[in-house]
Each structure stands twice: as C-alpha cells, then as structure tokens.
Amino acid sequence: MAYEITLATTMAISVLFALSLNFISGFCGQISLGHAAFLGTGAYASATLTKASVPFLLTLPASAVIAGFFGFLIGLASLRVRHDFLAITTMGVGFLFVGVVRKQDFLGGELGMAGIPSPDMSREMFMVFCIFLAAVFAVFSLYIRRSWMGFVFDSIADNEDVTRILGIDASRFKLAAFVIGTAGAGIAGALYAHHFRYIGPDSFGFVQSVSVLAMVIVGGIGSVWGVAFAAAILSVLPLLVQFVDDYKLLLYSALLFAMMRFAPDGIAGIVRRSAARFRRATP
Amino acid sequence: MLYLELFIQGIVQGSIYGLIALGLTLVYGLLRILHVAHAALFTLGGYIGVIVTNFTGSFALAMFVAMIVVGVIGMAVYKFAYEPILHRPPYIALIASIALFIASEEIYRIVFGPFGLSYINPPLQGQIEIFSGFRLKHGEILVMVIAVVMLSALAWLSANTRTGVAWRATVTDPEMAAAFGIKIQNVRYLNFFIASALAAVAGVLVALLNNLVEPTMGSVPSYKALAIIVLGGLGSIRGTLVAALALGVIEAYGTIYLGKILDRDALAFAFLIIVLMVRPQGLLGEK
Amino acid sequence: MTPVLQIENVTVRFGGVTAVHDVSLTINVGELVGFIGPNGAGKTTLMRVITGIVKPQQGRVLLEGRDLARKSIDARVGAGLALAQQIVQPLHDMSMLDNVALSCGSRKTGRVITAMLHTNREPERDKARGLLEKVGLGNVVDAMPATLPLGYLKRLEVARAMALEPKLLLLDEPLAGLNQAEAAGLADLILGLNKAGQTILLIEHNLREVLRICPTLYVQDNGVPLAFGEAGEVMKNPDVRSAYLGGHA
Ligand SMILES: Nc1ncnc2c1ncn2[C@@H]1O[C@H](COP(=O)(O)OP(=O)(O)OP(=O)(O)O)[C@@H](O)[C@H]1O
Numbered sequence: 049m050a051y052e053i054t055l056a057t058t059m060a061i062s063v064l065f066a067l068s069l070n071f072i073s074g075f076c077g078q079i080s081l082g083h084a085a086f087l088g089t090g091a092y093a094s095a096t097l098t099k100a101s102v103p104f105l106l107t108l109p110a111s112a113v114i115a116g117f118f119g120f121l122i123g124l125a126s127l128r129v130r131h132d133f134l135a136i137t138t139m140g141v142g143f144l145f146v147g148v149v150r151k152q153d154f155l156g157g158e159l160g161m162a163g164i165p166s167p168d169m170s171r172e173m174f175m176v177f178c179i180f181l182a183a184v185f186a187v188f189s190l191y192i193r194r195s196w197m198g199f200v201f202d203s204i205a206d207n208e209d210v211t212r213i214l215g216i217d218a219s220r221f222k223l224a225a226f227v228i229g230t231a232g233a234g235i236a237g238a239l240y241a242h243h244f245r246y247i248g249p250d251s252f253g254f255v256q257s258v259s260v261l262a263m264v265i266v267g268g269i270g271s272v273w274g275v276a277f278a279a280a281i282l283s284v285l286p287l288l289v290q291f292v293d294d295y296k297l298l299l300y301s302a303l304l305f306a307m308m309r310f311a312p313d314g315i316a317g318i319v320r321r322s323a324a325r326f327r328r329a330t331p
Numbered sequence: 332m333l334y335l336e337l338f339i340q341g342i343v344q345g346s347i348y349g350l351i352a353l354g355l356t357l358v359y360g361l362l363r364i365l366h367v368a369h370a371a372l373f374t375l376g377g378y379i380g381v382i383v384t385n386f387t388g389s390f391a392l393a394m395f396v397a398m399i400v401v402g403v404i405g406m407a408v409y410k411f412a413y414e415p416i417l418h419r420p421p422y423i424a425l426i427a428s429i430a431l432f433i434a435s436e437e438i439y440r441i442v443f444g445p446f447g448l449s450y451i452n453p454p455l456q457g458q459i460e461i462f463s464g465f466r467l468k469h470g471e472i473l474v475m476v477i478a479v480v481m482l483s484a485l486a487w488l489s490a491n492t493r494t495g496v497a498w499r500a501t502v503t504d505p506e507m508a509a510a511f512g513i514k515i516q517n518v519r520y521l522n523f524f525i526a527s528a529l530a531a532v533a534g535v536l537v538a539l540l541n542n543l544v545e546p547t548m549g550s551v552p553s554y555k556a557l558a559i560i561v562l563g564g565l566g567s568i569r570g571t572l573v574a575a576l577a578l579g580v581i582e583a584y585g586t587i588y589l590g591k592i593l594d595r596d597a598l599a600f601a602f603l604i605i606v607l608m609v610r611p612q613g614l615l616g617e618k
Numbered sequence: 619m620t621p622v623l624q625i626e627n628v629t630v631r632f633g634g635v636t637a638v639h640d641v642s643l644t645i646n647v648g649e650l651v652g653f654i655g656p657n658g659a660g661k662t663t664l665m666r667v668i669t670g671i672v673k674p675q676q677g678r679v680l681l682e683g684r685d686l687a688r689k690s691i692d693a694r695v696g697a698g699l700a701l702a703q704q705i706v707q708p709l710h711d712m713s714m715l716d717n718v719a720l721s722c723g724s725r726k727t728g729r730v731i732t733a734m735l736h737t738n739r740e741p742e743r744d745k746a747r748g749l750l751e752k753v754g755l756g757n758v759v760d761a762m763p764a765t766l767p768l769g770y771l772k773r774l775e776v777a778r779a780m781a782l783e784p785k786l787l788l789l790d791e792p793l794a795g796l797n798q799a800e801a802a803g804l805a806d807l808i809l810g811l812n813k814a815g816q817t818i819l820l821i822e823h824n825l826r827e828v829l830r831i832c833p834t835l836y837v838q839d840n841g842v843p844l845a846f847g848e849a850g851e852v853m854k855n856p857d858v859r860s861a862y863l864g865g866h867a
C-alpha cells in the first residue's frame with residue numbers, strides 16, 4: 049500500500065506541475081523550456097523554511113509568492129523576446145537556476161538538501177492533500193478557460209499583434225499567465241520537497257523542464273484533461289517500466305518523438321479526432 | 332601572461348563552439364528549426380573519429396569518414412524527422428529534436444557502453460611553446476586552423492559557386508528561389524550535409540582534445556550552441572561566429588573570476604539573457 | 619470644427635526608402651476622408667504610424683490634442699483609434715463571431731482582474747452578431763476564418779474595428795477583394811456610419827466608390843503629400859492626375 053501511496057502522490061504533484069506550465073504554454077502560448085526552475089524555487093524555498101521550523105502549510109504560500117515573483121521577472125523577459133527567442137531565454141533561465149544553486153552553500157550546493165522534515169501529516173493525508181491541490185488547480189484552469197481571461201489568452205496564443213490591435217494590453221495578460229503558472233509550480237515544488245525529502249540541483253535541470261513540457265504536449269497543449277492525464281501517466285511510467293530500466297529513457301524519448309512526428313496535437317487531439325470520426329460513422 | 336593564456340584557451344574553445352553552432356545556424360536559417368539533435372551528430376562524429384583512428388591508425392582518414400557518414404545521417408534526420416513536421420508550429424520540431432537527441436544519447440550508451448572510448452595512440456599530442464611558460468598542444472592548434480579553414484572555405488563557396496548562390500537565395504526568400512528554378516529540396520539536403528559534417532569535425536576534435544568520447548559529450552554543447560546562435564541573431568553566420576568566439580573567451584575569464592558564484596555552463600546563459608534583454612534581436616541580428 | 623486627429627510633419631524611412639515624407643494632416647470630428655495614392659505611396663505606413671505599429675523618425679501624431687508618441691498600440695486603441703488592416707489577420711483558432719465578440723469586450727478585457735472575474739460572453743456575442751450582419755456576414759457567424767475567402771475576412775476586419783466604437787475609424791483598403799455589389803454595399807455602410815457621426819479615414823484604391831462616398835480627399839505619392847481638399851477639386855489637380863495617369867497605377 050505504501051508504494052501505491054507514493055505513486056499517487058508523485059502523480060498528483062506532476063499533474064499540478066504540468067498544469068502550471070499548461071497555464072503559460074498551453075493557454076497563453078508562451079513556450080517555456082525552463083519551468084523546472086520554478087519547481088526548484090518552490091522546493092528550495094519551502095525546504096529552507098521548514099528546516100528553520102516554519103510549519104509546512106505556511107511555506108506553501110511563501111513558495112508560491114517567491115516562485116511567482118521570479119516568474120514575474122521572466123514574464124518581463126517575455127515582453128522583450130518572442131517565440132524561439134523566448135524558448136531559448138527560458139531554457140537559459142533553467143540553466144542559470146541550476147548553475148546558481150550549485151554554488152550556494154546555504155542551499156546545500158552540489159550535494160543538495162537532505163533531511164527535509166516530513167510535512168506535519170500522515171502519508172495518506174499528504175497524498176490526499178496533494179491530490180486536492182492538483183484538483184483545485186485543474187478546476188481553476190477550467191474556470192479560466194471559460195473566463196474572459198481565457199478568451200484573451202486564446203487570442204494572444206493565436207496572434208499577439210492582433211490582440212494589441214484589438215485594444216488589449218497583451219503584456220499584462222502575459223505577465224499574469226507567468227505569475228500564476230510559476231506560482232503553481234512553486235507550490236508543486238514545496239510538495240515535491242516534502243514528498244521526496246531530498247532535493248538537489250539536478251532534480252530541477254533541463255531534463256525536468258523538457259519532461260514537463262513533454263507532458264503538456266503529449267496531453268494536448270492547452271487541454272486541461274489531456275495534460276492532467278498525460279502528466280499522471282508519464283510521471284509514473286518510468287517507475288512502472290523499471291524492469292526495462294536500462295532502456296527507460298530511450299523508450300520515453302522514442303515515445304515523445306513518435307508523438308511529435310505522428311500526433312503533435314497530443315492525446316486530446318487523438319480523442320477529439322476519434323470522437324469526430326465516431327460521430328460521422330453513427331449519424 | 333595569464334590574460335593572454337586565458338584568451339587563447341577561450342579562442343580554442345570558441346572555435347569548437349563555432350563549428351558546432353554554425354551548423355545549427357545553417358539549419359535555423361533555412362528551416363526555422365532549433366535543431367537540438369545536432370549535438371547528437373557531433374557526438375557521433377567523435378565516436379567515428381576514435382573508432383576509425385584506432386582501427387586504421389590514420390587520424391586524417393577518421394576525420395574524412397566521420398564527415399561523410401555523419402553528413403549523410405544528417406540528411407536522413409532531415410528527411411525522416413523534420414520534413415514531415417515542417418508545417419507544424421515550431422515548438423513541435425523543437426520537442427521532436429530534443430527527444431531525438433535524448434534517444435541518440437541513450438543509443439550511444441547502449442551500443443558503445445557508458446564509460447566512453449579513448450584513442451589507443453592519441454595523435455597530435457606534441458606541444459609547442461608559444462611564449463615562455465605557455466604551451467599549446469598540436470591538437471589545440473589544429474582546432475583553430477581547421478576552424479579558420481573550414482569556415483573560410485564555406486564563406487568562399489557560398490559567395491562564389493552556383494550552389495552557394497542558390498543556397499543563399501533560398502535562405503533569403505524560399506518562394507522567390509523556387510520561382511527561379513532552384514530545387515529547394517536539394518538545397519536543404521546539402522544544408523544538412525554541410526551542417527552535420529561540420530558537427531562531426533567538431534566532435535572528432537573534441538574527442539582528440541579530451542582523449543575521450545562519451546555518450547553525454549553533446550549535452551552541454553547542444554544547449555550552449557543554441558544560446559550562441561540566439562546571441563548571434565538566429566540565422567546570421569557572422570553573428571554566430573562572433574558569439575561563439577566571444578563566449579569561449581568570456582567562459583575562459585569567467586571561470587577564473589566568477590567561478591565562486593556561477594558554474595561555467597551557467598555563464599553562457601547569464602551572458603545570453605543579459606544580451607537579449609538589451610538587444611532582443613541578438614548581438615549582430617537586425618531588427 | 620474640432621480636430622480628432624492631427625498628424626504633424628511625420629517622416630518615415632525604411633533603410634533607403636522614404637515611405638512617408640514630411641506629412642501633415644488634420645481630420646475633424648464627423649469627417650469622412652478618402653486617402654488615395656498609387657501602390658507604394660506610403661498609405662499603409664502612415665496608417666501604421668497613427669496606430670503605433672511603425673515609429674516615425676520625425677513628427678508627431680495627436681489624438682484629440684494629446685500626443686500619442688509614448689503610447690503603446692493597445693493604449694492608442696484604448697484612447698479611441700481602431701484599425702481595419704489591409705492585410706487581414708483574423709484570429710484563426712476562433713469563430714468569426716468570437717473574433718468580433720472579443721473586440722466588443724473591451725470593458726471586460728481592460729483589466730486583468732476584471733477579465734478573470736467575468737465569464738459571460740453572451741452580451742458581446744449578441745452585439746458581435748449585429749455587427750457581422752451589418753457588414754453582410756450574418757450567414758457565416760459560426761464559420762472559422764480559415765474556411766472563408768478574402769472578401770469575407772476584409773469585412774471581418776471592418777466589423778472588429780467597428781466593435782471598438784472608436785473616435786476615429788481607420789480603414790485600410792476594406793473594399794479590396796470584394797466584388798462590385800459587395801463593395802458598393804460596404805461603401806454604403808461606411809457612408810452610413812459617417813452620417814451617424816463616425817469620423818473615418820478611408821484608404822482605398824477603388825476610386826469609383828471613394829469618389830461616390832468621400833466628400834474630402836487626401837492624396838499622397840511616393841510618400842509626399844500631393845493634395846488635400848474637396849474631392850472634386852482634388853481630382854482636377856494636375857499633380858494628382860499625372861501621379862495616377864502618368865505614374866505607376
Ligand atoms: N516594414 C517595411 N520595411 C521596409 N520597407 C517597407 C516596409 N513597409 C513598407 N515599406 C516600403 O514603404 C513604401 C510604402 O509602402 P506602403 O505599404 O505604405 O504603401 P501603400 O501606399 O500602402 O501601398 P499599397 O497601395 O500597395 O498598399 C514601399 O516602398 C514599401 O516597400
């Protein structure tokens with residue numbers, strides 16, 4: 049049972065993390081290749097605080113605020129550069145994060161932080177809590193899609209220049225997307241730190257940033273259900289196929305490549321297309 | 332003298348970056364794809380270089396074989412990986428490329444083993460004293476010479492041959508080029524061949540300098556080369572070379588003077604972010 | 619006569635090309651000004667200077683007496699400009715209706731928080747439906763823009779601009795791509811809007827319709843202002859005649 053609880057907790061944290069990126073890349077169309085840095089920011093912030101005996105629950109809003117603040121700064125960068133330039137800039141931010149953390153003794157440097165206190169709740173309770181937070185973010189995402197904010201995001205993802213010509217201050221909306229998305233990642237990071245109770249610079253590197261973007265794209269960029277589903281599956285897939293341990297990463301990357309090559313609109317796209325075919329077949 | 336030493340080390344490193352990043356720029360200029368998997372071809376070049384040298388004893392032959400084989404594989408990558416998804420949003424190709432890169436690294440690990448290969452008799456290990464107390468390996472000199480020769484040859488060819496002119500026309504305006512009867516498809520193949528062959532050369536040279544080629548050899552260059560081409564203004568050959576050399580030199584100094592707060596690989600990105608915030612179009616890019 | 623728009627000594631150069639050369643122009647409340655000139659005369663460029671897409675090397679633009687220089691594109695639109703572009707740019711991932719509805723929602727999209735707190739799109743969709751009907755697109759409200767021909771997308775541009783209820787409506791060749799009946803219909807609509815009080819600057823190559831509806835003309839050639847004034851007078855101007863007959867068009 050303990051194993052299943054660990055799996056479910058891992059899944060929930062990944063879902064929250066992937067949905068937070070979906071907010072930025074899926075809703076608002078700003079591709080980020082450095083999202084793991086915000087997971088890391090939240091994780092390090094929260095771990096540092098609980099190690100200084102701050103209650104775990106209080107560290108959640110703190111992690112959100114700190115990650116959201118850095119997200120705001122990256123959002124400012126997104127006002128200067130676009131598209132490919134933005135993807136590379138965010139990638140750079142990811143490398144910069146790891147590079148800086150490695151050299152900070154108070155964050156454990158290369159070795160990372162071990163012995164992070166457990167959250168003040170049972171493992172079952174923690175699992176439920178993680179699932180709850182992921183669900184809250186999913187519902188919030190679904191709401192935003194329907195709101196006028198979601199309407200504007202659609203427009204920005206589609207064509208930012210036109211959005212401005214329609215009199216909408218696209219910059220503010222992009223900043224909002226970055227702040228909300230990175231704050232969500234910060235909370236996921238706090239959960240992550242207290243789930244694994246060890247964090248190191250390599251937990252938040254480029255591979256993690258790519259993995260989470262892969263979750264979003266495999267799920268179907270912008271689709272809340274698709275992304276949540278893909279994140280849940282992909283986060284535990286490596287654990288489930290451990291018998292092919294040596295080929296794990298190969299399998300994973302081959303899958304990702306195949307997905308991009310043959311079904312780039314992701315699981316959500318496949319479902320949508322099959323549903324349409326089904327409807328046509330049964331008039 | 333430390334200044335000068337660091338500077339020359341930086342130029343050597345920058346030449347390697349240049350060889351790798353140039354291929355990336357060529358691909359970006361033509362297809363607007365951020366070809367991360369380029370670095371997988373770089374690593375492959377290193378493997379072929381070491382293996383052929385060890386078998387035949389000829390380093391020159393190894394270099395030649397690496398260029399041809401990797402060049403052809405590069406064309407295959409275009410044909411089977413990129414061509415079918417060119418009409419998709421650019422991030423699709425980017426993710427596909429990253430996936431291809433990770434998969435390649437895994438294949439190298441599984442095929443060649445995780446610990447890497449070395450030259451049995453490493454060639455070009457002799458040293459020359461440049462000035463008192465400062466020596467350069469023959470290999471390091473070769474790096475600079477090859478970089479200069481290759482890149483000048485490329486510049487000359489693109490300016491003075493029919494193929495070069497066709498290539499430049501295609502980069503500037505594909506539709507116009509097609510209207511003038513240029514076979515865009517051939518230009519793309521050629522482009523991938525040259526880009527990949529350059530990466531192979533860089534791979535062979537890095538394997539020589541380190542006397543080691545390992546599966547993950549491409550990881551750092553791959554992302555750094557992206558930073559370089561962005562710094563260079565995406566698609567600008569001159570900009571890419573300037574950025575590559577600048578980064579090599581900045582890293583050489585930075586590791587000494589900033590090593591306490593930033594590691595070497597993060598330096599490139601700090602530089603990248605600062606430049607982009609001041610000049611969103613890159614160092615030499617045009618608005 | 620109160621001026622809505624004042625353009626003062628605007629010059630724009632692209633590399634070696636001077637697209638707009640020292641242009642000054644005033645448009646007063648309630649006017650409908652036709653802006654004509656051969657291809658490459660710098661009409662679109664001047665339009666883009668007004669909306670802030672292009673920054674002029676010299677000169678300034680005032681809207682209701684206030685200098686727009688430091689305002690972003692969206693702020694200018696907020697201040698009362700609206701542009702229907704020559705090169706159509708529909709939002710491809712939403713229906714024709716939503717393209718216009720988004721434009722109708724400026725009260726809800728003005729602030730991020732307001733946008734976040736509102737979900738109801740129906741009032742804007744109703745208004746959008748009305749606008750689409752006015753421009754003759756009542757039968758394609760639910761279509762996706764990619765499936766429609768250019769003439770439809772041109773009118774979508776106009777509907778989106780009208781939705782902003784601007785103080786000055788800028789139209790860049792709205793009639794191009796429309797057949798004669800459609801063009802006459804849209805020209806009538808433009809005239810009607812103007813009769814109802816809307817101030818309009820209309821770039822158009824379709825001289826027949828321009829001469830039919832615009833009381834005032836402004837002519838530019840190679841970036842240089844040629845004539846401004848009552849339409850009949852302007853068309854008699856020898857410079858204008860040679861620009862058109864002897865020139866490129
Ligand atoms: N972004 C740009 N960069 C460089 N040159 C430009 C740019 N935009 C316009 N030009 C040049 O400026 C000149 C004026 O162009 P503009 O589009 O304003 O003309 P126009 O009067 O709108 O023509 P048309 O009737 O064909 O729409 C042309 O020579 C054009 O090539």
Ligand SMILES: [Mg+2]
Nearest residue numbers: 661662663704
């Ligand atoms: Mg024009």
